[in-house]
Amino acid sequence: MIKRARVAVVGVGNNTSALVQGIAFYRQTGSLAGINRATIDGLGVSDIDFVAAFATSAGKVGRDLTEAIFLPPNNFPRLDCDLPRADVPVTKGLVDAAEVDRVAGALAGAEVLLYSAPSGRTETARAYAEAALRAGVAFINTTSDPVARDPMWIERFQEAGLPLLGDDLASQFGTSVVHNALLRLLKERGLTLVSSYQVNLGGTEDFRNLVENPSTKEQSKLNALSAADKVQVAPLGYLSHLGSQKVAHLNVEAQGWGETAVSLDLKLKVHDPSGAAGVNIDLLRIAASALRNGQGGYPAQATPLFKSPPGTAI
């Protein structure tokens, strides 16, 4: 019988809620629905044990991980399963670089550190990566802050024989995935794109932050869809009543034979945190497997799961 992977997590937001609850859900129900890979190197989706958790919100620190994930502003729904206590009290997250050793100490016994905090705090992301290095733990950066795509960091992890995965998680099934698939299909079939738009609406705290502090980087990434300025992305809309659901409206106007009109309108509704957890579960197992097999540095298998893997611009 396989030894479960021992995981520490930074950030106790909606994505962590979806991950922690989902693992319990699959363990209890035996369901395989919504899972991309049943096993990775022998590890099933419920072969994960949480051994440490870090958060900055005062309200969450000190609470058991399985309670903290339901505290506001988290609004990912309660899945339909029992959730036994993890007996993992949430620890105060790192505020300055002087605390790296404290964090490294708290990682004793962990195999993988999943960095799942909000994007935009590069120094913090790197401090946790440093702690992972010191503690001999694999590191996964799900934020857009450059860690794994910085050659210096890859080199350090490689030398230490530790896996480093990142940057910027690609959702299992989100607007970009669907929009790109439609645009690609159009092209394959020889149709000519006239115009296309995308509107994204969401109700999580992360979404609200993104709306209020639109990062040029995010925007430019969205715009990367753009084929010769034919694709436009409307501003994100924060609608609290959507909760952890994300709604996207897509439109594609094209021309077929004789320049006759072809039009496509699509509405997509997903739970954003599920899209993250569905990929995190694979990353955790890839990282644990690489660590156990003594493969340091970046595991190639992780590439399709990130928007900015090593080799992309910082």
Added chain:
Amino acid sequence: MIKRARVAVVGVGNNTSALVQGIAFYRQTGSLAGINRATIDGLGVSDIDFVAAFATSAGKVGRDLTEAIFLPPNNFPRLDCDLPRADVPVTKGLVDAAEVDRVAGALAGAEVLLYSAPSGRTETARAYAEAALRAGVAFINTTSDPVARDPMWIERFQEAGLPLLGDDLASQFGTSVVHNALLRLLKERGLTLVSSYQVNLGGTEDFRNLVENPSTKEQSKLNALSAADKVQVAPLGYLSHLGSQKVAHLNVEAQGWGETAVSLDLKLKVHDPSGAAGVNIDLLRIAASALRNGQGGYPAQATPLFKSPPGTAI
């Protein structure tokens, strides 16, 4: 400069209207919009000359091809271009097998015979194929009647050094193409399909025939989408005011991580005859090129353009 392909056509319905008008449109405008392949073996999309046309409707017989394509019940719109007379009077189509020689005679000078009549008259389709054989002309069967997937016919064309293409044209961009792309994407990303439906609405005479005489074959083909009974196809709806437009409503309900709900709703609007003409233009050039290069039998290149190519069940 390349010699234009000389084409005869059976059936002067909407699909032929889209083909004839589109060729004139591209010749005049130089546009490349909506075209899958600019050239095939040197032949551009407007390197086609019509040299004969057959129809059964009394009203169309005797009229120039460029007039007949606008007669009712045809309702494909008039494209925005001049349409010079073809000087090809529509000839009375074949009614019984005794007329094969008459048709063969009328094919003098043609390189390709495009069979673009309604599906469901296998004997007629084969009589035209026979005429093509006698006249030394390549044959394209766009209907679901079994010709090219009957090994005996392939053999006869192969021996005669003539290309034979078919059966059952796959539209350039239709409901099946889009529905399949979405279902495939879902699977690739590891989501679990819960249910899906498809409704098709159209306003052409062909569509009305299909609604009134639903062929089991068509239905079973639609049902081929079905992944373990999860996909349902609603009955076709004939709505005259749609004209040559086809509208499809698709819905996909799925589960992501933790069995949370993912839903997709899509509306597609296309001109059905454009979808056919956009593929016919490739088939004509593949057939002419094969003929000119002395390749008899089935050209492998045509396979993705048919729903029932050789090797599929009759």
Added chain:
Amino acid sequence: MIKRARVAVVGVGNNTSALVQGIAFYRQTGSLAGINRATIDGLGVSDIDFVAAFATSAGKVGRDLTEAIFLPPNNFPRLDCDLPRADVPVTKGLVDAAEVDRVAGALAGAEVLLYSAPSGRTETARAYAEAALRAGVAFINTTSDPVARDPMWIERFQEAGLPLLGDDLASQFGTSVVHNALLRLLKERGLTLVSSYQVNLGGTEDFRNLVENPSTKEQSKLNALSAADKVQVAPLGYLSHLGSQKVAHLNVEAQGWGETAVSLDLKLKVHDPSGAAGVNIDLLRIAASALRNGQGGYPAQATPLFKSPPGTAI
């Protein structure tokens, strides 16, 4: 405190399931959501007691009403509330007119008989009306079979001092309601309708019957929407996986100032049986109130709740 209305029901399908469960739901939760009128003449939505139930399906006869409503082919979902036994065993429904007295006997103690069987059996509907007359009970006909719009029947109930309500229940919120509202809005604002369509998809047994035996009457009623042939109704589509949900796709194409295009696309998703129960709850209270106040014949108040009230064509 008001005396609860004592109700007998004919037909133990989805609509009865929604009605019986909903009454228990509102009694237990105190919720007022989804209710059109909190009270009618003092009667709240949970002031209903079932005292008899008739069905023809062998499987349902003899079972308690609160169990029979969950038997196949019923597929209305289980509402989130406790459902105490009604202690009303389902009685074998009337098969021929000779049984009217048996039914009348079984109505002892009832104030209102709700006829909620499938449409299309006029003789049966009238036999139950006859039984109601003999038992001194108010009668509600929710089917399209002509009872209340037949002047002879109204006269008989009037003379007996008993209320008679019908025919053909108008749903609380269905496709027609929404489609008509949009077409009316268009007209009010001076836009010109170009074309409109409606497609209805459903997954109940009633829906399947309607698809397989399309009644000219139903179709003509749908077509009544038609403003000078501008509105087209596509054939109903039975999609089993929809369960008791109904999905409608509506499209409206119109012209505004300068004949510029205006288009509207709408998707509606409802539980059909809820739409029926939401109106039945008002009819029951109107009928009980009229009976208690000695008002025989047709209560004017019921008119907006039927598609074919007295005065409309038979």
Added chain:
Amino acid sequence: MIKRARVAVVGVGNNTSALVQGIAFYRQTGSLAGINRATIDGLGVSDIDFVAAFATSAGKVGRDLTEAIFLPPNNFPRLDCDLPRADVPVTKGLVDAAEVDRVAGALAGAEVLLYSAPSGRTETARAYAEAALRAGVAFINTTSDPVARDPMWIERFQEAGLPLLGDDLASQFGTSVVHNALLRLLKERGLTLVSSYQVNLGGTEDFRNLVENPSTKEQSKLNALSAADKVQVAPLGYLSHLGSQKVAHLNVEAQGWGETAVSLDLKLKVHDPSGAAGVNIDLLRIAASALRNGQGGYPAQATPLFKSPPGTAI
């Protein structure tokens, strides 16, 4: 035969383009499509002559009105009709109050002044109203700047025997009209609103201004839809490729009987300037008729055509 109304216009943007072209279109085609009222006090929709036009854009000043309406950033499409020269050169618009007399002089011969500039310049709007007063001309304020809802201005026009109409044109058919109709319908039928959202996308210069300088006033007006915080309005999205089209996506989630779910999704596509012109054509005729009948002040008939008629808050 009726004497055509003589109209001066301030602002030569998309709305004026739609108005000027539409009048020519209806005159030429005799069509009545898209028109709310064929005649008002004998005046048909093409019984309008333009006698003066004011604009601030240097490029437009000096050009004939019928040319200036096609200059950028205007992007309302060219209607399918001839457009004879108006022989009305666009005059430089008023910049400061000292120019009121110049404008009043230019209004000689006009009966109505239509103020159709962008909202947000109250002093300018009032200066034009002053000029109308001095010239003895009726005044229509289509902007949200308070003129007609300021009692002092109504009084001045009343004393002068001149009509004053405003403020803030209500579109003939826009998002608010449709959204309100759906919410009202829900309420009428007794359903309970759970949540609703609205997203508006547009491609005109006006739209871009609104996106870049979101006026609290506009926002609060949109929010006026809000029934107890159940309705949320997403930020406006400027998508240049939409041109003068506006696209809105609406969603309504509600509860019916037993709190079962009801959902509505709607996409609306309109030409915004047509929605304005379709109302302006009525306002012009109401104003001309009132002037000719000697009715000064606010004509009650205009009330439903404005969002902020007299009596609403400033």
